[in-house]
Structures are given as C-alpha cells and as structure tokens.
Amino acid sequence: MESHLTEEELWATTVASRLRLVQASCADDDARQRRTFLAEELDRALQSIPPSRQGVHLSAIEELFPACAWGGSVAPATNASPPATADQLVDQLAMAGATLDEAQKTALTEKLKRVGFSVKESQMISPFPSADLQKAFAIEDGKPLDVERAQKLIMGLSTVFQALDQLVWTLWRQLNGKSTYRKEGEFAKSAGAYLTGHPDVSSEQIRQPLERTRRLIAALLGAMGRSGANFAQKHSADLAPESIENSGRIEKKTFESLEAASWRKYRELYKEYSTEQTLESQIQQEFVKSAEELLRGIGSK
Numbered sequence: 189m190e191s192h193l194t195e196e197e198l199w200a201t202t203v204a205s206r207l208r209l210v211q212a213s214c215a216d217d218d219a220r221q222r223r224t225f226l227a228e229e230l231d232r233a234l235q236s237i238p239p240s241r242q243g244v245h246l247s248a249i250e251e252l253f254p255a256c257a258w259g260g261s262v263a264p265a266t267n268a269s270p271p272a273t274a275d276q277l278v279d280q281l282a283m284a285g286a287t288l289d290e291a292q293k294t295a296l297t298e299k300l301k302r303v304g305f306s307v308k309e310s311q312m313i314s315p316f317p318s319a320d321l322q323k324a325f326a327i328e329d330g331k332p333l334d335v336e337r338a339q340k341l342i343m344g345l346s347t348v349f350q351a352l353d354q355l356v357w358t359l360w361r362q363l364n365g366k367s368t369y370r371k372e373g374e375f376a377k378s379a380g381a382y383l384t385g386h387p388d389v390s391s392e393q394i395r396q397p398l399e400r401t402r403r404l405i406a407a408l409l410g411a412m413g414r415s416g417a418n419f420a421q422k423h424s425a426d427l428a429p430e431s432i433e434n435s436g437r438i439e440k441k442t443f444e445s446l447e448a449a450s451w452r453k454y455r456e457l458y459k460e461y462s463t464e465q466t467l468e469s470q471i472q473q474e475f476v477k478s479a480e481e482l483l484r485g486i487g488s489k
C-alpha cells in the first residue's frame with residue numbers, strides 16, 4: 189500500500205505519472221523533442237529536492253520510469269550536483285582554514301588579494317613582523333609574532349610611556365609655565381582609536397605626540413648636565429677674586445683701601461647670590477634655559 193512507501197518512492201510514483209502523461213501528449217513528436225520535454229518535467233520536479241537527496245530520488249524514478257522508456261539517461265541536465273555558490277565556497281574555505289598553518293594562511297591571503305579580495309591589514313595583527321619591528325626587537329627572520337605576547341608587550345610599554353608622559357609635562361609646566369612648547373592632545377585616547385582602525389586617526393597623529401614627549405625627555409635629561417656646568421661657570425666667575433677686585437676698584441670710596449672695597453663688594457655679592465632661595469632660583473633658570481636651547485636644537489634636526 190502507498191502508506192508503506194518511502195518519501196522517495198512516493199515522489200517517484202507522482203513524477204512517473206506526470207512523465208507518462210508528457211510522453212503520451214508528445215507521442216507524435218520526434219525522439220529528441222520527447223526527451224527535451226521529459227527532461228524539463230523532471231527538472232521541475234527536482235527543484236524542491238535538496239541537491240544532497242536528488243541522487244536517491246532519481247534512483248527511485250529510474251525503477252518506475254526507466255531511461256529506455258524515453259530513449260535517454262535519467263535527467264542528464266540535473267544528474268550532476270549544481271556548482272557550489274559563493275557563500276558555500278566561503279563556508280568550505282572557513283572550515284579548511286582551521287587545518288592550515290600560518291604560512292599557508294598567509295599564502296592563501298596573497299592569492300585572494302590577487303583576484304580582488306582585499307584584506308584590511310590595519311584591522312589585524314600580521315603573523316609576521318614588519319622590517320622595522322624586526323630590526324627594533326632583533327627578531328629572527330621567519331619568526332611569526334605571538335599575538336598574545338605582542339598585546340602584553342604593547343600594554344607594558346604603554347604603561348611606562350604614559351607614566352613618563354604625565355611626569356615630564358607636569359614638571360615642564362612647573363618649571364616653565366610660559367613656554368610655547370606644550371603638550372598636544374591625549375595620547376591614550378588617540379592610541380585607542382588608532383589600534384581599532386578608526387579612519388580619523390592616522391599614523392602621523394600618533395607619531396607626533398610620541399615625538400614631542402621624546403624630545404622633552406631628551407631635553408630635560410640633557411639640561412641636567414649642561415645647566416650645572418653653566419651655573420658653576422657663571423657663579424665662579426662672578427665670585428672670582430679678580431672679578432671682585434675689579435668691581436672694588438671701580439666702586440672704591442675716597443680714602444677707602446682696595447682691600448676694604450673688595451671685601452665690601454664680596455659681602456654684597458654673597459648676599460645677592462648665595463642665599464638658598466637665590467641659588468635655587470638661579471639653578472632653575474639655568475636649567476630651563478638649557479632645556480629650551482636643547483629643544484630648539486633637537487627640533488631643528
């Protein structure tokens with residue numbers, strides 16, 4: 189009974205009946221035309237069947253309506269599985285990607301680029317370091333990056349830089365609040381947008397604040413040695429016996445000896461130059477002057 193037939197057999201029974209009706213209606217046509225009509229009818233019947241199940245259904249129709257009944261093979265136009273769609277090919281590629289190593293994935297990416305499939309490298313960490321990165325960290329040729337460790341290194345370097353960045357700019361404002369050399373923007377905010385590929389933040393916008401902070405650190409460190417030497421030279425020259433004696437000779441009062449005038453001048457200079465507050469102020473001024481000079485020199489290179 190029909191109730192015991194499988195799904196494929198029920199489908200084949202219905203389709204076989206339609207094929208016989210088509211065959212009867214075109215009995216007067218030539219064999220080629222009959223095969224065309226029958227193939228078209230079979231194509232329509234197969235449209236509702238998934239490609240993976242069409243072979244089983246065709247086998248069932250073969251038993252009820254053999255090819256010899258219409259002079260051809262069963263559905264020559266539909267017997268083969270239809271070509272995979274682009275989405276199906278991408279799904280297959282994604283499944284295969286799990287079995288590929290990094291070198292194979294890189295080669296496959298290059299092939300996709302050559303046929304027009306672009307990959308935005310700014311939105312991913314390349315498995316292999318750039319030439320500059322390889323040189324900066326002495327990475328061996330052909331060694332891929334460990335992405336997790338690369339992120340940890342970025343975090344470590346960022347922590348150090350941001351601490352120095354805050355420290356040096358705060359110190360510079362305290363030492364020289366009127367300086368035209370100022371901090372521009374917040375690096376952390378720009379860096380976050382840059383790392384996530386924001387189109388409004390360029391590499392140059394990241395480089396500039398880094399460079400300004402680097403120059404300021406270099407100038408402050410360089411000024412430590414230069415300002416000390418400059419202050420010592422100026423201070424020793426002002427308090428040198430020859431300088432004091434020359435000043436005493438000029439400022440000597442009538443009937444006042446040169447020794448007395450010189451001693452008076454020394455006491456005046458000592459009071460002016462040698463108090464703790466005065467010395468601190470003079471050293472700071474010399475330090476700022478040296479830093480400004482170094483900043484102009486560094487900026488001109």
